[in-house]
Amino acid sequence: MFTIRRILTAFLLSALLLLTACTSAPPSDFQQAQQESTERGAKAVSKDAEKGGSFNKYFPKGQDNYKVVFAQEKKGFAQAKIKRGSTEVAVMSISDISSTPNAAKKFDQSTQKIQGYPVVTQGKTTHTLLVKDRFQVKVQSRDDSFTDSDRQNWLAKFDLSRIAALAE
Amino acid sequence: MSKPIYELVDELPEHNMTVRVLNALDFVVPGEWENIVGFKETIRHVTGEEDEDLIQQIGDRAVWLYNDKSQGYQRAMWLYQTVDNVDSALGTAALANKVGEKIKLFGFLNRLTPKPDKAQSIDLALKLVVELLAFCQINGIPGDSIGDFVASLSDYSGESLMRMSALICLDALIPLGPDFVEKVQSTIERINASEIQGHPVYSRLEGVIPGEDAENKLGFIGESFNSATGWMQGFVEERDLSRDRILNNIGGFIEGADDKLDYVAAFLDMSTNYYEHTGTQTLAKRLIDRAFAEI
Numbered sequence: 001m002f003t004i005r006r007i008l009t010a011f012l013l014s015a016l017l018l019l020t021a022c023t024s025a026p027p028s029d030f031q032q033a034q035q036e037s038t039e040r041g042a043k044a045v046s047k048d049a050e051k052g053g054s055f056n057k058y059f060p061k062g063q064d065n066y067k068v069v070f071a072q073e074k075k076g077f078a079q080a081k082i083k084r085g086s087t088e089v090a091v092m093s094i095s096d097i098s099s100t101p102n103a104a105k106k107f108d109q110s111t112q113k114i115q116g117y118p119v120v121t122q123g124k125t126t127h128t129l130l131v132k133d134r135f136q137v138k139v140q141s142r143d144d145s146f147t148d149s150d151r152q153n154w155l156a157k158f159d160l161s162r163i164a165a166l167a168e
Numbered sequence: 169m170s171k172p173i174y175e176l177v178d179e180l181p182e183h184n185m186t187v188r189v190l191n192a193l194d195f196v197v198p199g200e201w202e203n204i205v206g207f208k209e210t211i212r213h214v215t216g217e218e219d220e221d222l223i224q225q226i227g228d229r230a231v232w233l234y235n236d237k238s239q240g241y242q243r244a245m246w247l248y249q250t251v252d253n254v255d256s257a258l259g260t261a262a263l264a265n266k267v268g269e270k271i272k273l274f275g276f277l278n279r280l281t282p283k284p285d286k287a288q289s290i291d292l293a294l295k296l297v298v299e300l301l302a303f304c305q306i307n308g309i310p311g312d313s314i315g316d317f318v319a320s321l322s323d324y325s326g327e328s329l330m331r332m333s334a335l336i337c338l339d340a341l342i343p344l345g346p347d348f349v350e351k352v353q354s355t356i357e358r359i360n361a362s363e364i365q366g367h368p369v370y371s372r373l374e375g376v377i378p379g380e381d382a383e384n385k386l387g388f389i390g391e392s393f394n395s396a397t398g399w400m401q402g403f404v405e406e407r408d409l410s411r412d413r414i415l416n417n418i419g420g421f422i423e424g425a426d427d428k429l430d431y432v433a434a435f436l437d438m439s440t441n442y443y444e445h446t447g448t449q450t451l452a453k454r455l456i457d458r459a460f461a462e463i
Contacts, residue, residue: 028172028174028175028178029208029224029227030172030174030207030224030227030228030231032228033227033228033229033231033232034172034174034231034235036232037231037232037235037236038235042232042235042236043236043238044229044232044233044235044236044239045233045236045238045239052308069323071307071454071457072306072307072308072454072457072458073307073308073309074239074240074308074458075238075239075308076462077458077461077462079457079458079461086325088325091457091461093458093461095461095462097462099462100229100462100463102463103462103463122222122463123215123216123217123219123222124216124217124218125215125216125217126460136461136462138461140215140460140461141216142216
């Protein structure tokens, strides 16, 4: 009798285990970020971050076949699209890394400079430049026709010295 | 607490009535909309990146941005969900088994209540206002920037353009006909403050529509609608859109649609949530755009 009960218990326990394993979704890779960002007092954007609107005038202007269309403008961030015809070929942005200080770390590996500012690549679509340890300037391809050298050329067209002046 | 953004994007259906209808509207804006679902898949699609570590960093930052209420993304999501959720009586349950087959409209007639023109006109105007308000929240411009919104309509693409196409086809042309602009304008001109307060979608949105009182809010709704009429009429003309052409495409899977337009409109209204579906996709894209720029 005792053995039957033991077998039954074992069977039920394993059935329960199997059942819960099947019903609960696997934890998301983003669960930790979700938890931390919903804790009391968590903020994604630093209160000291520069107003996004103050970045707009330092973006390159449209030229030749390229049109520049401003998209998002939030505290510490501004972004514009580069369009050729109706195709979005790239996006450009300026962001204030006072909200994301870890973003500065990648520039320790930088081997390239544009107008004296360190440049790194991220993934296969992005060139990023850091101004005065505070403002990150990016050009990111959204279409294969917009190449590595296009990204570097467009980075150089930003008004980098006036962006630097913002950090003073 | 609201649902995490990755869950909302992961849970977007690959196949359902909404997806079927939007695919049928591909002829309006050929190739613009692809039903991208899943949070990581959306990150890959938007950025063109494959590196798992990079995708993780982008996703983490997007989660942080979404959860910071001051950034406006949650408000935008609420707007897209709210404007769609009111009429989902037919919902997914009744249609769950109908993914691959032709739907007989006849079978649903007793459960459908066509909307009078007046209610439909307000629905249409409110959906446009929601687009304007969500656009402002997502892009960080003041909530009453009608001019910026209208200027950007010509720049709409992808799922945003599909949402506007569906608005014009499903909420304007099918239920109200080719003179939908005049119908909406005359409804808004004639309606009074207490009447609009009885409209179910309006009563849920009232708190976020600019204006001190119902009278002012009604003024804002009218102004928003009027400012976009040129764009909407141009859209219809350029693409030579008509009820017949839309029904020919949708008729591929809804049987008996030809002579009961008001029932077709009611059926589509009650069985789809294209604003919420494509709105979630738009919001996720903008969020990912920003997250990748900031890491």
